[in-house]
Amino acid sequence: MDDSMKEDIMTMLECYKSCTRTITHCLQMGGEHASPEHINLLMDCAKICALAADFAIRGSINHAALCRLCADICRQCADQCESMAGDDEEMKKCAELCRKCADVCERMAESA
Amino acid sequence: MDDSMKEDIMTMLECYKSCTRTITHCLQMGGEHASPEHINLLMDCAKICALAADFAIRGSINHAALCRLCADICRQCADQCESMAGDDEEMKKCAELCRKCADVCERMAESA
Amino acid sequence: MDDSMKEDIMTMLECYKSCTRTITHCLQMGGEHASPEHINLLMDCAKICALAADFAIRGSINHAALCRLCADICRQCADQCESMAGDDEEMKKCAELCRKCADVCERMAESA
Amino acid sequence: MDDSMKEDIMTMLECYKSCTRTITHCLQMGGEHASPEHINLLMDCAKICALAADFAIRGSINHAALCRLCADICRQCADQCESMAGDDEEMKKCAELCRKCADVCERMAESA
Numbered sequence: 001m002d003d004s005m006k007e008d009i010m011t012m013l014e015c016y017k018s019c020t021r022t023i024t025h026c027l028q029m030g031g032e033h034a035s036p037e038h039i040n041l042l043m044d045c046a047k048i049c050a051l052a053a054d055f056a057i058r059g060s061i062n063h064a065a066l067c068r069l070c071a072d073i074c075r076q077c078a079d080q081c082e083s084m085a086g087d088d089e090e091m092k093k094c095a096e097l098c099r100k101c102a103d104v105c106e107r108m109a110e111s112a
Numbered sequence: 113m114d115d116s117m118k119e120d121i122m123t124m125l126e127c128y129k130s131c132t133r134t135i136t137h138c139l140q141m142g143g144e145h146a147s148p149e150h151i152n153l154l155m156d157c158a159k160i161c162a163l164a165a166d167f168a169i170r171g172s173i174n175h176a177a178l179c180r181l182c183a184d185i186c187r188q189c190a191d192q193c194e195s196m197a198g199d200d201e202e203m204k205k206c207a208e209l210c211r212k213c214a215d216v217c218e219r220m221a222e223s224a
Numbered sequence: 225m226d227d228s229m230k231e232d233i234m235t236m237l238e239c240y241k242s243c244t245r246t247i248t249h250c251l252q253m254g255g256e257h258a259s260p261e262h263i264n265l266l267m268d269c270a271k272i273c274a275l276a277a278d279f280a281i282r283g284s285i286n287h288a289a290l291c292r293l294c295a296d297i298c299r300q301c302a303d304q305c306e307s308m309a310g311d312d313e314e315m316k317k318c319a320e321l322c323r324k325c326a327d328v329c330e331r332m333a334e335s336a
Numbered sequence: 337m338d339d340s341m342k343e344d345i346m347t348m349l350e351c352y353k354s355c356t357r358t359i360t361h362c363l364q365m366g367g368e369h370a371s372p373e374h375i376n377l378l379m380d381c382a383k384i385c386a387l388a389a390d391f392a393i394r395g396s397i398n399h400a401a402l403c404r405l406c407a408d409i410c411r412q413c414a415d416q417c418e419s420m421a422g423d424d425e426e427m428k429k430c431a432e433l434c435r436k437c438a439d440v441c442e443r444m445a446e447s448a
Contacts, residue, residue, distance in 0.1 A: 001357070013349055020393045021337070027148040034146050036139040037285075044279065044286050050386070051275055055268065057356045061261075062268050062297055069293055073286055113245070125237055132281045133225070149397075156391065156398050162274070163387055167380065169244045173373075174380050174409055181405055185398055251372040258370050260363040 005056065008104045012053040015074060015101035019046035022081070022094040033084060045077035049101060056108070064109045071105035074098045117168065120216045124165040127186060127213035131158035134193070134206040145196060145203075157189035161213060168220070176221045183217035186210045229280065232328045236277040239298060239325035243270035246305070246318040257308060257315075269301035273325060280332070292333040298326035341392065344440050348389040351410060351437035355382035358417070358430040369420060369427075381413035385437060392444070404445040410438035 019042045026033035026042065052070040055063040078098035085091035131154045138145035138154065164182040167175040190210035197203035243266045250257035250266065276294040279287040302322035309315035355378045362369035362378065388406040391399040414434035421427035 009353070017345070017393055020390065024148050024152065024394055027146060027151055030146070034139060034142070036136050039139055039151075040136065040282055040284055043282065044284050047275060047278065048286075048290075051271060054271065054356065057353055058264050058267065058360055060264055060268050062272075062293075062300075065293055065296070066272075069286075069289055072289070076286075121241070129233070129281055132278065136282055152394050152396055155394065156396050159387060159390065160398075160402075163383060166244065166383065169241055170248055170376050170379065172376055172380050174384075174405075174412075177405055177408070178384075181398075181401055184401070188398075248372050248376065251370060251375055254366075254370070258363060258366070260360050263363055263375075264360065 001059075008108060009053050009056050011097075011101050011104045012049045012056070012070070015097050016046050016049040016053065018094045018097040019043075019049065019077065022090060025090050029088075038080060038084070041073075041077050041080055045073050045098060048073050052105060064111075067105040068109040071102045071109060074102035074105060078102060113171075120220060121165050121168050123209075123213050123216045124161045124168070124182070127209045128158050128161040128165065130206045130209040131155075131161065131189065134202060137202050141200075150192060150196070153185075153189050153192055157185050157210060160185050164217060176223075179217040180221040183214045183221060186214035186217060190214060225283075232332060233277050233280050235321075235325050235328045236273045236280070236294070239321045240270050240273040240277065242318045242321040243267075243273065243301065246314060249314050253312075262304060262308070265297075265301050265304055269297050269322060272297050276329060288333045288335075291329040295326045295329035295333060298322045298329060302326060344444060345389050345392050347433075347437050347440045348385045348392070348406070351433045352382050352385040352389065354430045354433040355379075355385065355413065358426060361426050365424075374416060374420070377409075377413050377416055381409050381434060384409050388441060400445045400447075403441040407438045407441035407445060410434045410441060414438060 023039055023042045023046070026038060032038065048066075048070045052063070052066050055066050060066075075098070078095045081091050081095035081098060085095060135151055135154045135158070138150060144150065160178075160182045164175070164178050167178050172178075187210070190207045193203050193207035193210065197207060247263055247266045247270070250262060256262065272290075272294045276287070276290050279290050284290075299322070302319045305315050305319035305322065309319060359375055359378045359382070362374060368374065384402075384406045388399070388402050391402050396402075411434070414431045417427050417431035417434065421431060
């Protein structure tokens with residue numbers, strides 16, 4: 001596995017970690033942050049990033065197809081976190097990592 | 113795999129499904145139901161039940177040890193759901209399934 | 225959640241269980257059954273089915289998109305299991321469950 | 337989350353990645369490396385490390401208990417990889433990461 005692939009897998013796992021941490025953070029904030037819609041989207045994003053990393057680690061033939069879907073969900077999550085973030089640093093950071101992961105996944109989907 | 117094992121695995125997957133569904137339900141209820149502590153415990157229980165089922169399906173040598181921990185978490189989750197349930201049918205049902213799964217896991221841990 | 229949805233989720237979890245069990249079975253058979261390509265495809269199928277069930281249980285807005293990909297991977301896995309099955313009952317059974325799950329996922333993807 | 341915790345979580349995810357990659361590597365090697373016993377132990381270790389990281393990221397109250405079990409499985413996996421490694425660099429590296437993760441998990445279990 002080359003270094004660029006290792007870095008991409010790390011980006012997916014960082015996004016998984018960020019979304020997972022942000023779920024707890026949003027539950028503490030309450031209100032729309034703790035709505036089923038937002039928490040479910042954070043869960044979607046955390047889980048699909050973890051799976052995309054897993055497919056990449058194993059060199060699965062279905063990796064590119066999964067990355068395409070992962071990019072889409074990451075972008076939804078980035079948009080929603082951004083629109084809710086206000087001055088909250090954790091939400092802004094999560095949006096940023098989701099967007100970075102979306103870019104990585106899109107590139108992987110296209111280069112496959 | 114004998115029928116009793118198949119049924120036990122089904123109980124663990126039922127508990128995983130119930131806790132996962134109950135997370136969304138609790139977020140809709142709000143208040144203490146949507147507290148990080150309660151949601152995190154439901155997540156703990158959903159995830160450990162899914163993993164215990166996985167270890168059982170694969171016939172892992174570590175299955176009994178995992179079942180012991182799974183039984184403990186299921187019982188915590190049953191207690192917390194019960195104490196919050198009031199008249200809510202979904203919470204009562206979830207507590208019941210967690211308790212059933214705890215019993216199954218304890219039996220599996222002891223018979224291994 | 226209506227009964228038809230419950231049944232569909234059960235089909236996805238049955239496919240997850242079947243592919244997971246079949247991995248151990250194929251490792252015991254050895255040869256091409258234990259090739260990285262076949263084991264990796266069984267893992268892809270097991271993991272995406274478990275995730276598709278999870279998205280369905282939570283009522284995720286991304287469920288239909290995930291079902292589309294899941295259907296595709298299930299069909300690949302069904303084809304490969306079938307082509308290797310010969311007289312092996314477990315392989316034939318796994319192929320059958322993968323095909324059933326592919327049909328369910330396709331229907332869910334279209335009706336969303 | 338302090339830096340030491342972040343590093344510990346990274347160690348668990350590194351161990352998950354290493355065991356997952358080693359499964360494919362062992363299937364390519366064949367023989368006892370591709371035995372159901374060895375592949376199942378690598379799967380046990382990959383999956384429990386991923387779950388232990390998840391519990392740590394969420395700050396779960398059950399994290400210490402899960403780390404205790406994770407340490408035990410990591411040590412089993414380290415021993416088995418070591419005994420099979422011979423001159424194989426990937427197997428030796430995997431054994432090393434499993435042992436490092438076992439140490440981290442033991443410390444976390446005791447300090448909780």
